[in-house]
Amino acid sequence: MAEQTSPAAGADHGTPPTRQETRKVMLAAGMGHFVEWFEMGIYGTLSTVIALNFFPAGDGASALLSTFAVFAVGFLIRPLGGFFFGPLADRIGRNRVLALIVMLTSGATFAIGVIPTYASIGALATGLLVLARLVQGFAAGGESSSAVTLLFEYAPKNRRGYLTSWVDVFGFAAFVFGSGLVLAMTIALGDTAMQEWAWRVPFLLALPLGLVGLYLRTRLEDSPEFRRMEALGEVTESPVRETFRTGTKAMLVLAGMVVIKAVAHWTLQTYMISYLQDPMGFTTLQSFTAGTICLLVVAVLVPFMGRLSDRVGRKPLLIAGAGGFVLFSYPAFWLMSLHSTVLAIAAMVLLGVLIAAFDGAVSAAMAELFPPRVRSGAIAIPYNISVSLFGGTAPYIATSLVVSTGYDLSPAFYVMGVALISLITVLRIRETAGPRARAGA
Numbered sequence: 296m297a298e299q300t301s302p303a304a305g306a307d308h309g310t311p312p313t314r315q316e317t318r319k320v321m322l323a324a325g326m327g328h329f330v331e332w333f334e335m336g337i338y339g340t341l342s343t344v345i346a347l348n349f350f351p352a353g354d355g356a357s358a359l360l361s362t363f364a365v366f367a368v369g370f371l372i373r374p375l376g377g378f379f380f381g382p383l384a385d386r387i388g389r390n391r392v393l394a395l396i397v398m399l400t401s402g403a404t405f406a407i408g409v410i411p412t413y414a415s416i417g418a419l420a421t422g423l424l425v426l427a428r429l430v431q432g433f434a435a436g437g438e439s440s441s442a443v444t445l446l447f448e449y450a451p452k453n454r455r456g457y458l459t460s461w462v463d464v465f466g467f468a469a470f471v472f473g474s475g476l477v478l479a480m481t482i483a484l485g486d487t488a489m490q491e492w493a494w495r496v497p498f499l500l501a502l503p504l505g506l507v508g509l510y511l512r513t514r515l516e517d518s519p520e521f522r523r524m525e526a527l528g529e530v531t532e533s534p535v536r537e538t539f540r541t542g543t544k545a546m547l548v549l550a551g552m553v554v555i556k557a558v559a560h561w562t563l564q565t566y567m568i569s570y571l572q573d574p575m576g577f578t579t580l581q582s583f584t585a586g587t588i589c590l591l592v593v594a595v596l597v598p599f600m601g602r603l604s605d606r607v608g609r610k611p612l613l614i615a616g617a618g619g620f621v622l623f624s625y626p627a628f629w630l631m632s633l634h635s636t637v638l639a640i641a642a643m644v645l646l647g648v649l650i651a652a653f654d655g656a657v658s659a660a661m662a663e664l665f666p667p668r669v670r671s672g673a674i675a676i677p678y679n680i681s682v683s684l685f686g687g688t689a690p691y692i693a694t695s696l697v698v699s700t701g702y703d704l705s706p707a708f709y710v711m712g713v714a715l716i717s718l719i720t721v722l723r724i725r726e727t728a729g730p731r732a733r734a735g736a
Contacts, residue, residue, distance in 0.1 A: 312449050312519060320449045320518075321458060323390075323511040324442040325465035327397040329472075330504045331438045334404040334431060335564065336470035337497040338366060340477050340586070342569050342690075344494045348412040349424050359569060360698070363691040365425055366565065369432030370687020373679040376436020381675025382534035384437065388521055389445040389671060394512040396434045396441070401505020403430035408498030432687075440675035447662035447670075448518035453605055456728060459658035460601025467594035470564050471587060473497060478583040486579060520667045531668045538669040538676065545664040550677035551720035555617050556657055557686030558713045559650045562706070563589060563643070566690035571631065571639060574703045581636050589643035593651045600655020609656040609663075609728050613721040616653025620714035623649065628707040653717075663727040685713055 312320070338345065346358035349365075384392040406427045413420045442462050450458040476497055477489075484493050516522070524530045531537050538546075567589075571582035604612045623645060630642035665673040693706035 316516075317449050317458065320445060320515060321461050323508075323515040324393065324445050325461055326504075326511050327393055327400075327508040328438060328442050328462055328465045329469040330397055330404075330501060330508045331400050331435055331469075332466040332564075333469035333473050333504065334400065334407075334498070334501055335435075336473035336590075337477065338407075338565065340474050340565075340568050340583070341489075341494050341497070342366070342565065343572065344490050345424075347490055348414075348494070349410075349420050350413055359573075360691065360694055361421075363566075363694055365421070365428055367687045367691050368425055369428035369435070370683045372429050372432040373436040373683045373687070374676070376433040377440065377672075377675035377679030378436070378535065379433075380437020381440045381679075382538065382669075382672035384441045384444065384671035384675075385531055385534040385538075385669055388517045388525075389441045389448075390512060390515045390517045392437055392441050392671075393445065393515075394509055396438050397505050397508040397512060399434035400431055400438070401501045401508070403427045403434070404498055404501035404505075406430075408495040408501075436679045437671075437675055440671050440678060443658045443662055443674060444671040445518050447659060448520040448667065454602075455662070456604035456609065456656055456659040457598060457601040459662065460597050460604075460655045462658055463654040464594055464597045467590050467597065470590045471594055474568070474583060474587040474590060476500075478580070478587055481579060481583065524667060529668065534669055534672045538672045542665055542669055542673040546673055546677040548720060548724055549661055549664060549674065550681045552613070552660070552717055552724070553657065553678055553681050554685050554720075555620055555710075555714045555717035556650070556653055557682040558689045558710060559620060559646070559653070561686040561689045562693060562710060563593075563646060563650065566693050566706075567643065569690075570693065570697075570706070574697055575631055575639070576634060577636065577639065581639070585636070585640045585643050588640055589647040592644050593647040593654075596648060596651035597654050600652050601659070602655075604656035604659065605728060608726045609660040610721060610724070610726050612652050612656035613660065614718065616649050616651075616656075617714050617718035617721055619649035619652070620646075621711050621718060624710040624714065625704065625707040628704045632703055660724075660727060 342362045343359060346362040350358040350361045380392050380396065404427070407424065410423045410427070411420055439462065443459050446459045446462060447455055480493050480496065481489055521530075563586075568582045568586045571577040571585060572579060577585070600612055627642040627645050630638045633639075661674050661678065662670060689709075692709055696705040696709060697703060
Protein backbone atom coordinates (compact mmCIF):
# COMPACT_ATOMS: atom_id res chain seq x y z
CA MET A 296 0.00 0.00 0.00
CA ALA A 297 1.84 3.10 -1.18
CA GLU A 298 0.33 6.26 0.22
CA GLN A 299 -0.20 8.94 -2.42
CA THR A 300 0.53 12.52 -1.49
CA SER A 301 -2.10 14.98 -2.60
CA PRO A 302 -0.99 17.14 -5.53
CA ALA A 303 -1.95 20.17 -3.47
CA ALA A 304 0.30 19.19 -0.63
CA GLY A 305 3.50 20.21 -2.28
CA ALA A 306 2.38 23.27 -4.19
CA ASP A 307 4.23 26.53 -3.74
CA HIS A 308 2.29 29.78 -3.93
CA GLY A 309 3.24 33.43 -3.87
CA THR A 310 6.52 35.04 -2.97
CA PRO A 311 8.68 32.74 -0.86
CA PRO A 312 9.33 33.99 2.69
CA THR A 313 12.74 35.53 3.32
CA ARG A 314 15.25 33.81 5.60
CA GLN A 315 14.62 36.48 8.23
CA GLU A 316 10.88 35.76 8.15
CA THR A 317 11.54 32.04 8.35
CA ARG A 318 13.84 32.45 11.36
CA LYS A 319 11.18 34.59 13.08
CA VAL A 320 8.57 31.90 12.49
CA MET A 321 10.92 29.19 13.74
CA LEU A 322 11.58 31.12 16.94
CA ALA A 323 7.90 31.88 17.56
CA ALA A 324 6.75 28.33 16.88
CA GLY A 325 9.70 26.89 18.77
CA MET A 326 9.38 29.03 21.89
CA GLY A 327 5.79 27.98 22.45
CA HIS A 328 6.76 24.38 21.82
CA PHE A 329 9.55 24.82 24.36
CA VAL A 330 7.03 25.83 27.01
CA GLU A 331 4.75 22.90 26.11
CA TRP A 332 7.43 20.26 26.53
CA PHE A 333 9.28 21.96 29.37
CA GLU A 334 6.36 21.05 31.63
CA MET A 335 6.27 17.49 30.33
CA GLY A 336 9.98 17.12 30.96
CA ILE A 337 10.05 18.43 34.49
CA TYR A 338 7.01 16.35 35.42
CA GLY A 339 8.84 13.21 34.36
CA THR A 340 12.18 14.31 35.80
CA LEU A 341 10.56 15.13 39.13
CA SER A 342 8.22 12.14 39.10
CA THR A 343 9.67 10.63 42.28
CA VAL A 344 9.30 14.00 44.08
CA ILE A 345 5.74 14.45 42.80
CA ALA A 346 4.93 10.97 44.12
CA LEU A 347 6.08 12.07 47.59
CA ASN A 348 4.10 15.33 47.56
CA PHE A 349 0.78 14.44 45.92
CA PHE A 350 0.05 10.89 47.08
CA PRO A 351 -0.26 9.18 50.46
CA ALA A 352 2.97 8.20 52.18
CA GLY A 353 3.71 4.48 52.13
CA ASP A 354 4.52 2.21 49.22
CA GLY A 355 6.94 4.12 46.99
CA ALA A 356 6.26 1.91 43.95
CA SER A 357 2.50 2.49 44.23
CA ALA A 358 2.98 6.25 44.54
CA LEU A 359 5.25 6.28 41.49
CA LEU A 360 2.71 4.28 39.51
CA SER A 361 0.04 6.79 40.57
CA THR A 362 2.27 9.66 39.44
CA PHE A 363 2.67 8.10 36.01
CA ALA A 364 -1.08 7.39 35.89
CA VAL A 365 -1.74 11.11 36.39
CA PHE A 366 0.85 11.78 33.68
CA ALA A 367 -1.11 9.46 31.39
CA VAL A 368 -4.38 11.30 32.18
CA GLY A 369 -3.09 14.35 30.33
CA PHE A 370 -2.49 12.18 27.31
CA LEU A 371 -5.90 10.55 27.42
CA ILE A 372 -7.52 13.92 26.72
CA ARG A 373 -5.07 14.83 23.96
CA PRO A 374 -7.20 13.35 21.15
CA LEU A 375 -10.02 15.69 22.20
CA GLY A 376 -7.56 18.58 22.02
CA GLY A 377 -6.48 17.34 18.62
CA PHE A 378 -10.06 17.19 17.37
CA PHE A 379 -10.64 20.73 18.65
CA PHE A 380 -7.42 22.63 17.92
CA GLY A 381 -6.24 20.84 14.76
CA PRO A 382 -9.31 21.58 12.63
CA LEU A 383 -9.60 25.00 14.30
CA ALA A 384 -6.16 25.88 12.92
CA ASP A 385 -7.41 24.91 9.45
CA ARG A 386 -10.37 27.26 9.90
CA ILE A 387 -9.02 30.36 11.70
CA GLY A 388 -5.26 30.06 11.19
CA ARG A 389 -2.23 28.34 12.63
CA ASN A 390 -0.80 31.32 14.53
CA ARG A 391 -4.01 32.17 16.42
CA VAL A 392 -4.38 28.62 17.67
CA LEU A 393 -0.72 28.48 18.70
CA ALA A 394 -1.14 31.69 20.75
CA LEU A 395 -4.17 30.25 22.56
CA ILE A 396 -2.34 26.99 23.27
CA VAL A 397 0.70 28.63 24.87
CA MET A 398 -1.58 30.61 27.22
CA LEU A 399 -3.37 27.48 28.40
CA THR A 400 -0.17 25.47 28.80
CA SER A 401 1.82 28.02 30.77
CA GLY A 402 -1.11 28.78 33.06
CA ALA A 403 -1.76 25.13 33.89
CA THR A 404 1.94 24.43 34.46
CA PHE A 405 2.24 27.39 36.79
CA ALA A 406 -0.77 26.08 38.68
CA ILE A 407 1.05 22.81 39.49
CA GLY A 408 3.75 24.87 41.17
CA VAL A 409 1.28 26.44 43.63
CA ILE A 410 -0.94 23.44 44.46
CA PRO A 411 -0.68 22.50 48.18
CA THR A 412 0.68 19.04 48.95
CA TYR A 413 -1.24 15.92 49.94
CA ALA A 414 -0.02 16.41 53.51
CA SER A 415 -1.76 19.82 53.56
CA ILE A 416 -5.10 19.25 51.86
CA GLY A 417 -5.32 15.51 51.29
CA ALA A 418 -6.88 14.04 48.18
CA LEU A 419 -7.83 17.51 46.91
CA ALA A 420 -4.15 18.00 46.04
CA THR A 421 -4.25 14.94 43.80
CA GLY A 422 -7.48 16.14 42.21
CA LEU A 423 -6.03 19.58 41.41
CA LEU A 424 -2.94 17.94 39.93
CA VAL A 425 -5.17 15.84 37.68
CA LEU A 426 -7.13 18.94 36.62
CA ALA A 427 -3.94 20.80 35.70
CA ARG A 428 -2.74 17.79 33.69
CA LEU A 429 -6.08 17.66 31.85
CA VAL A 430 -5.74 21.31 30.78
CA GLN A 431 -2.15 20.70 29.68
CA GLY A 432 -3.13 17.60 27.74
CA PHE A 433 -6.03 19.30 26.01
CA ALA A 434 -3.79 22.16 24.88
CA ALA A 435 -1.03 19.79 23.80
CA GLY A 436 -3.49 18.16 21.39
CA GLY A 437 -3.10 21.07 19.00
CA GLU A 438 0.51 22.14 19.62
CA SER A 439 2.60 19.77 17.50
CA SER A 440 0.29 19.67 14.48
CA SER A 441 -0.15 23.45 14.33
CA ALA A 442 3.57 24.14 14.83
CA VAL A 443 4.62 21.57 12.22
CA THR A 444 2.05 22.88 9.75
CA LEU A 445 3.15 26.48 10.22
CA LEU A 446 6.85 25.71 9.72
CA PHE A 447 6.15 23.36 6.80
CA GLU A 448 4.14 26.01 4.98
CA TYR A 449 6.85 28.62 5.49
CA ALA A 450 9.68 26.33 4.40
CA PRO A 451 11.14 26.15 0.87
CA LYS A 452 10.49 22.73 -0.65
CA ASN A 453 14.12 21.64 -0.33
CA ARG A 454 14.33 22.62 3.38
CA ARG A 455 11.08 21.24 4.77
CA GLY A 456 12.71 18.41 6.67
CA TYR A 457 15.27 20.73 8.21
CA LEU A 458 12.86 23.49 9.27
CA THR A 459 10.10 21.21 10.59
CA SER A 460 12.68 19.25 12.57
CA TRP A 461 13.17 22.33 14.73
CA VAL A 462 9.84 21.59 16.39
CA ASP A 463 11.52 18.57 17.98
CA VAL A 464 14.76 20.50 18.58
CA PHE A 465 12.92 23.00 20.76
CA GLY A 466 11.03 20.17 22.44
CA PHE A 467 14.18 18.29 23.37
CA ALA A 468 15.91 21.55 24.30
CA ALA A 469 13.10 22.11 26.78
CA PHE A 470 13.77 18.70 28.28
CA VAL A 471 17.50 19.44 28.43
CA PHE A 472 16.79 22.75 30.13
CA GLY A 473 14.33 21.19 32.55
CA SER A 474 16.54 18.21 33.34
CA GLY A 475 19.63 20.42 33.62
CA LEU A 476 17.80 22.86 35.87
CA VAL A 477 16.69 20.07 38.20
CA LEU A 478 20.21 18.63 38.15
CA ALA A 479 21.77 22.00 39.04
CA MET A 480 19.20 22.64 41.78
CA THR A 481 19.75 19.16 43.22
CA ILE A 482 23.51 19.75 43.35
CA ALA A 483 23.12 23.21 44.89
CA LEU A 484 20.26 22.56 47.32
CA GLY A 485 20.32 18.82 47.99
CA ASP A 486 17.63 16.14 47.83
CA THR A 487 15.83 17.29 50.98
CA ALA A 488 15.21 20.84 49.72
CA MET A 489 14.12 19.54 46.33
CA GLN A 490 11.56 17.26 47.96
CA GLU A 491 10.25 19.90 50.35
CA TRP A 492 9.94 23.11 48.29
CA ALA A 493 12.45 23.59 45.46
CA TRP A 494 10.58 21.23 43.12
CA ARG A 495 8.02 24.02 42.65
CA VAL A 496 10.49 26.44 41.05
CA PRO A 497 10.64 24.83 37.56
CA PHE A 498 6.84 24.77 37.35
CA LEU A 499 6.61 28.43 38.36
CA LEU A 500 9.07 29.36 35.59
CA ALA A 501 6.52 28.25 32.99
CA LEU A 502 4.53 31.49 33.41
CA PRO A 503 7.25 33.96 32.33
CA LEU A 504 8.37 31.56 29.61
CA GLY A 505 4.78 31.34 28.39
CA LEU A 506 4.44 35.10 28.27
CA VAL A 507 7.50 35.28 26.03
CA GLY A 508 6.01 32.61 23.79
CA LEU A 509 2.67 34.41 23.66
CA TYR A 510 4.37 37.69 22.71
CA LEU A 511 6.26 36.03 19.86
CA ARG A 512 3.23 34.15 18.54
CA THR A 513 0.85 37.13 18.60
CA ARG A 514 3.33 39.11 16.49
CA LEU A 515 3.55 36.34 13.92
CA GLU A 516 1.89 36.45 10.51
CA ASP A 517 0.16 33.27 9.43
CA SER A 518 1.70 30.96 6.83
CA PRO A 519 1.78 32.04 3.17
CA GLU A 520 -0.32 28.99 2.28
CA PHE A 521 -3.08 29.86 4.75
CA ARG A 522 -3.07 33.53 3.70
CA ARG A 523 -3.38 32.46 0.08
CA MET A 524 -6.37 30.25 0.92
CA GLU A 525 -7.98 33.12 2.84
CA ALA A 526 -7.47 35.50 -0.08
CA LEU A 527 -9.03 33.04 -2.53
CA GLY A 528 -11.85 31.99 -0.20
CA GLU A 529 -10.58 28.40 -0.10
CA VAL A 530 -10.45 27.96 3.69
CA THR A 531 -12.61 24.99 4.61
CA GLU A 532 -15.75 25.69 6.61
CA SER A 533 -16.12 22.10 7.84
CA PRO A 534 -12.55 20.94 8.49
CA VAL A 535 -13.43 17.80 10.48
CA ARG A 536 -15.87 16.52 7.88
CA GLU A 537 -13.48 17.25 5.01
CA THR A 538 -10.56 15.71 6.87
CA PHE A 539 -12.31 12.37 7.27
CA ARG A 540 -13.81 12.49 3.77
CA THR A 541 -10.49 13.00 2.00
CA GLY A 542 -7.74 11.86 4.36
CA THR A 543 -8.81 8.77 6.32
CA LYS A 544 -6.35 6.42 4.64
CA ALA A 545 -3.42 8.80 5.09
CA MET A 546 -4.38 9.39 8.73
CA LEU A 547 -4.22 5.65 9.41
CA VAL A 548 -0.75 5.60 7.88
CA LEU A 549 0.33 8.52 10.06
CA ALA A 550 -1.03 6.85 13.20
CA GLY A 551 1.05 3.73 12.59
CA MET A 552 4.12 5.70 11.58
CA VAL A 553 4.37 7.77 14.78
CA VAL A 554 3.84 4.98 17.34
CA ILE A 555 7.57 4.62 18.00
CA LYS A 556 8.00 8.39 18.16
CA ALA A 557 5.39 8.52 20.91
CA VAL A 558 6.83 5.65 22.95
CA ALA A 559 10.50 6.55 22.45
CA HIS A 560 9.93 10.20 23.36
CA TRP A 561 8.10 9.54 26.57
CA THR A 562 10.28 6.61 27.57
CA LEU A 563 13.45 8.67 27.20
CA GLN A 564 12.01 11.92 28.47
CA THR A 565 9.99 10.82 31.46
CA TYR A 566 10.54 7.19 32.39
CA MET A 567 14.28 6.63 32.11
CA ILE A 568 15.26 9.00 34.94
CA SER A 569 13.21 7.02 37.46
CA TYR A 570 14.13 3.69 35.79
CA LEU A 571 17.83 4.35 36.25
CA GLN A 572 17.18 4.99 39.95
CA ASP A 573 14.74 2.14 40.52
CA PRO A 574 15.25 -0.68 39.60
CA MET A 575 18.74 -0.02 38.19
CA GLY A 576 20.11 1.49 41.39
CA PHE A 577 21.81 4.63 40.10
CA THR A 578 21.83 7.75 42.26
CA THR A 579 19.62 10.74 41.50
CA LEU A 580 22.65 12.69 40.30
CA GLN A 581 23.82 9.89 38.00
CA SER A 582 20.33 9.48 36.54
CA PHE A 583 19.86 13.20 35.89
CA THR A 584 23.31 13.37 34.30
CA ALA A 585 22.62 10.46 31.93
CA GLY A 586 19.21 11.86 30.99
CA THR A 587 20.52 15.36 30.37
CA ILE A 588 23.40 14.17 28.17
CA CYS A 589 21.07 11.94 26.15
CA LEU A 590 18.54 14.68 25.49
CA LEU A 591 21.27 17.17 24.63
CA VAL A 592 22.64 14.76 22.01
CA VAL A 593 19.16 14.38 20.51
CA ALA A 594 18.58 18.15 20.39
CA VAL A 595 21.90 18.67 18.59
CA LEU A 596 21.42 15.81 16.09
CA VAL A 597 17.79 16.35 15.03
CA PRO A 598 18.35 19.32 12.66
CA PHE A 599 21.22 17.50 10.97
CA MET A 600 18.93 14.51 10.46
CA GLY A 601 16.24 16.84 9.12
CA ARG A 602 18.66 18.29 6.60
CA LEU A 603 19.76 14.79 5.64
CA SER A 604 16.12 13.81 5.03
CA ASP A 605 15.83 16.70 2.54
CA ARG A 606 18.77 15.26 0.61
CA VAL A 607 18.25 11.50 0.71
CA GLY A 608 14.53 11.27 1.47
CA ARG A 609 12.36 10.66 4.51
CA LYS A 610 12.18 6.85 4.33
CA PRO A 611 15.87 6.05 4.93
CA LEU A 612 15.83 8.07 8.17
CA LEU A 613 12.48 6.68 9.29
CA ILE A 614 13.59 3.11 8.59
CA ALA A 615 16.89 3.64 10.40
CA GLY A 616 15.13 5.05 13.46
CA ALA A 617 12.31 2.50 13.75
CA GLY A 618 14.50 -0.43 12.72
CA GLY A 619 17.19 0.66 15.14
CA PHE A 620 14.77 0.48 18.05
CA VAL A 621 13.81 -3.06 17.03
CA LEU A 622 17.46 -4.13 16.96
CA PHE A 623 19.08 -2.14 19.75
CA SER A 624 16.50 -1.55 22.49
CA TYR A 625 17.31 -4.73 24.39
CA PRO A 626 21.11 -4.28 24.15
CA ALA A 627 20.72 -0.70 25.40
CA PHE A 628 18.65 -1.74 28.43
CA TRP A 629 21.13 -4.55 29.11
CA LEU A 630 24.00 -2.06 29.16
CA MET A 631 22.12 -0.05 31.78
CA SER A 632 21.81 -3.17 33.93
CA LEU A 633 25.61 -3.40 34.24
CA HIS A 634 25.53 -0.56 36.80
CA SER A 635 28.22 1.49 35.08
CA THR A 636 27.44 5.18 34.73
CA VAL A 637 29.51 5.40 31.54
CA LEU A 638 27.70 2.43 29.97
CA ALA A 639 24.30 3.78 31.05
CA ILE A 640 25.08 7.11 29.38
CA ALA A 641 26.27 5.27 26.24
CA ALA A 642 23.04 3.25 26.16
CA MET A 643 20.92 6.37 26.56
CA VAL A 644 22.85 8.14 23.80
CA LEU A 645 22.37 5.14 21.48
CA LEU A 646 18.61 5.34 21.94
CA GLY A 647 18.82 9.11 21.52
CA VAL A 648 20.57 8.81 18.15
CA LEU A 649 17.77 6.53 16.93
CA ILE A 650 14.99 8.91 17.90
CA ALA A 651 16.95 11.82 16.40
CA ALA A 652 17.07 9.98 13.06
CA PHE A 653 13.33 9.33 13.16
CA ASP A 654 12.41 12.83 14.34
CA GLY A 655 14.55 14.49 11.70
CA ALA A 656 12.29 13.13 8.98
CA VAL A 657 8.90 12.45 10.53
CA SER A 658 7.48 15.99 10.87
CA ALA A 659 7.88 16.80 7.19
CA ALA A 660 6.72 13.30 6.25
CA MET A 661 3.49 13.83 8.21
CA ALA A 662 2.79 17.21 6.59
CA GLU A 663 3.50 15.86 3.10
CA LEU A 664 0.65 13.37 3.44
CA PHE A 665 -2.07 16.06 3.37
CA PRO A 666 -3.23 19.11 1.38
CA PRO A 667 -3.16 22.52 3.13
CA ARG A 668 -6.95 22.83 3.55
CA VAL A 669 -6.99 20.03 6.17
CA ARG A 670 -3.30 19.63 7.01
CA SER A 671 -3.34 20.69 10.67
CA GLY A 672 -6.41 18.69 11.63
CA ALA A 673 -5.39 15.65 9.58
CA ILE A 674 -2.08 15.57 11.46
CA ALA A 675 -3.52 16.37 14.88
CA ILE A 676 -6.21 13.70 15.04
CA PRO A 677 -4.22 10.49 14.32
CA TYR A 678 -1.03 11.85 15.88
CA ASN A 679 -2.70 12.51 19.22
CA ILE A 680 -4.55 9.20 19.21
CA SER A 681 -1.23 7.38 18.83
CA VAL A 682 0.48 9.56 21.42
CA SER A 683 -2.42 9.05 23.82
CA LEU A 684 -2.59 5.27 23.45
CA PHE A 685 1.12 4.58 23.34
CA GLY A 686 3.14 7.61 24.47
CA GLY A 687 1.31 8.79 27.55
CA THR A 688 0.95 5.26 28.86
CA ALA A 689 4.56 4.25 28.14
CA PRO A 690 5.99 5.17 31.59
CA TYR A 691 3.09 3.42 33.34
CA ILE A 692 3.35 0.30 31.17
CA ALA A 693 7.12 0.13 31.54
CA THR A 694 6.89 0.47 35.33
CA SER A 695 4.09 -2.12 35.46
CA LEU A 696 6.14 -4.59 33.40
CA VAL A 697 9.03 -4.37 35.83
CA VAL A 698 6.76 -4.70 38.87
CA SER A 699 4.64 -7.56 37.48
CA THR A 700 7.40 -9.63 35.87
CA GLY A 701 10.26 -8.88 38.21
CA TYR A 702 12.46 -8.64 35.11
CA ASP A 703 14.28 -5.31 34.97
CA LEU A 704 14.82 -5.43 31.20
CA SER A 705 11.17 -6.10 30.29
CA PRO A 706 10.44 -2.51 29.09
CA ALA A 707 12.80 -3.14 26.17
CA PHE A 708 10.36 -5.64 24.66
CA TYR A 709 7.55 -3.10 24.71
CA VAL A 710 9.72 -0.55 22.89
CA MET A 711 10.73 -3.21 20.33
CA GLY A 712 7.11 -4.19 19.71
CA VAL A 713 5.85 -0.70 18.98
CA ALA A 714 8.94 0.02 16.87
CA LEU A 715 8.02 -2.93 14.70
CA ILE A 716 4.58 -1.40 14.06
CA SER A 717 6.19 1.84 12.86
CA LEU A 718 8.80 0.01 10.79
CA ILE A 719 6.17 -2.01 8.92
CA THR A 720 4.17 1.17 8.27
CA VAL A 721 7.19 3.15 7.05
CA LEU A 722 8.27 0.37 4.69
CA ARG A 723 4.90 0.62 2.92
CA ILE A 724 4.68 4.39 2.40
CA ARG A 725 5.80 6.27 -0.67
CA GLU A 726 8.88 8.50 -0.56
CA THR A 727 7.93 12.20 -0.49
CA ALA A 728 11.33 13.89 -0.65
CA GLY A 729 14.86 13.49 -1.95
CA PRO A 730 16.08 12.10 -5.29
CA ARG A 731 13.63 9.18 -5.43
CA ALA A 732 10.63 11.50 -4.94
CA ARG A 733 11.88 13.86 -7.62
CA ALA A 734 12.36 10.91 -9.95
CA GLY A 735 8.78 9.86 -9.33
CA ALA A 736 9.74 6.65 -7.51
